[in-house]
Amino acid sequence: MAVRAPLECKNHRWGPVVLLGWALGGMIRGMAQLDAVKGVAQALKHLERGEAAQALRVLDKVSWADLGWPDYWRVRAEAFLLLGEARRAAKCAEEGLHEAPDNLELLVVYIRALLQAQDYHKAQEALNHASQLFPQSLELQQLAETLAQHETASHPLPPSPMEAWRQPKNRPSRKPLFDEAEARAIRRAFQTPAYKPRNRPGFVLRAFLCLLLGLGLYWLWARNPG
Numbered sequence: 378m379a380v381r382a383p384l385e386c387k388n389h390r391w392g393p394v395v396l397l398g399w400a401l402g403g404m405i406r407g408m409a410q411l412d413a414v415k416g417v418a419q420a421l422k423h424l425e426r427g428e429a430a431q432a433l434r435v436l437d438k439v440s441w442a443d444l445g446w447p448d449y450w451r452v453r454a455e456a457f458l459l460l461g462e463a464r465r466a467a468k469c470a471e472e473g474l475h476e477a478p479d480n481l482e483l484l485v486v487y488i489r490a491l492l493q494a495q496d497y498h499k500a501q502e503a504l505n506h507a508s509q510l511f512p513q514s515l516e517l518q519q520l521a522e523t524l525a526q527h528e529t530a531s532h533p534l535p536p537s538p539m540e541a542w543r544q545p546k547n548r549p550s551r552k553p554l555f556d557e558a559e560a561r562a563i564r565r566a567f568q569t570p571a572y573k574p575r576n577r578p579g580f581v582l583r584a585f586l587c588l589l590l591g592l593g594l595y596w597l598w599a600r601n602p603g
Contacts, residue, residue, distance in 0.1 A: 413439040413449070420452050429459035447477040454486045463493035481507070485516050492520070497527055 416439035423432035433456045436449065450473025457466035470487035477483060484507040491500035501524060507517050 413446075417446070417449050417452055420456070421448075424452055424455055424459070427459065429456040432456045447473050447480040447483050449473070450476075451480075451483050451486055454483075454490060458486070458490055458493065461493075463490045466490035467494060467496070479510055481511050481514060481516075484510075485514075485520065488517075488520050488524075492523060492527065495527075497524060500524055 416435050420432040420435040436453050450469050454466040454469040467490035470483050473483045488500050488503050
């Protein structure tokens, strides 16, 4: 059943009560928003001092109000990031982006949370969207460099041909090419000469005697030529 507007109830006997209810409701909503603003400011002070848990406790007291303020979700996301809960931080930033999709501070916190959660694909999509809105943002440029470093680390370059030859795919990289026994056999093979000349002192002596005999015959022939 729809609630009738106050002007429609002005002739009704409960008209003054309805008007008073609407007035009180507006005052309560205004006070709630005012308290929420103070709560967000107080939580931000806690966050600046590194008191993430205290900041979240303050925000929990005002989270019932229908805020739709980027600062509320940004401070909440920053608090979860400080506590190391990256996925919850990304969720809070995403809630704020539903209300303000072009808020730079929320986009930066959202991308930081996705990077910390190692959700690089989603971080790249958010970074592309944010870079189109704010192409001159230094924060977004730094986040792009950080994302590129993570992608390089997660997808290393292929080894050079020499390293690929040293470490073929069909064997583990840390396993030696030869076992210890094969290595010793190879070392002995290289240390042993392929041809070892034999010691032949008799041959040298016979050659020397033949030389002396030849000289003696030549000397006799030279003395008696006829």
